[in-house]
Amino acid sequence: MLPPPPTFLQPKLIPVVLKLKDAYGVWQNHLPHFPKANRFTIGSKIDNVFLATIEYCFLASYANVSEKIPLLDRAISRVDLIKLLLQLTWEMHALDNAKYMQLSERLAEIGRMLGGWKKGLQAKQKLPSER
Numbered sequence: 713m714l715p716p717p718p719t720f721l722q723p724k725l726i727p728v729v730l731k732l733k734d735a736y737g738v739w740q741n742h743l744p745h746f747p748k749a750n751r752f753t754i755g756s757k758i759d760n761v762f763l764a765t766i767e768y769c770f771l772a773s774y775a776n777v778s779e780k781i782p783l784l785d786r787a788i789s790r791v792d793l794i795k796l797l798l799q800l801t802w803e804m805h806a807l808d809n810a811k812y813m814q815l816s817e818r819l820a821e822i823g824r825m826l827g828g829w830k831k832g833l834q835a836k837q838k839l840p841s842e843r
Contacts, residue, residue: 726773728825732766735818742811750806758797765790769826777833784830791823 725733739762746755765787772783795816802812 723770726769728822728829729766729769729773731818731822731825732762732769735815735822736762736766738815738818742807742815746801746806750801750804754797754801754804754806758794758801761790761794761797765794772829777836780833781830781837784826784833788823788826788830791819791826795819795823 739758743751743755743759768783768787768790772780772787775783798807798812798815798819801807802809807815
């Protein structure tokens with residue numbers, strides 16, 4: 713296995729993006745073991761939604777304050793969609809209990825992180841008279 717490239721070439725990632733990156737790596741380890749019929753349908757969909765979620769969080773980390781909440785709303789909805797799609801794969805027996813739990817726990821933590829980030833931004837946007 714090759715070492716990662718030097719850090720000066722990598723953007724500084726916020727914790728939630730790092731968690732998503734980790735969860736996506738776990739997902740990628742499980743995807744090749746999916747039944748072929750599921751790998752190219754729901755497996756591919758989960759993969760695309762994961763990547764979109766990472767993208768929205770990454771963009772939110774660089775966005776202006778006014779643009780962050782809409783991006784976070786999209787990321788939160790994508791995390792919820794991943795959870796639903798993973799539940800479907802588990803119900804179809806394409807994902808076993810251990811793998812499902814491994815991903816679900818990570819996604820639950822990511823959801824809490826995104827919710828906290830959004831809540832913090834909303835609190836900052838309130839006017840002093842509204843508090």
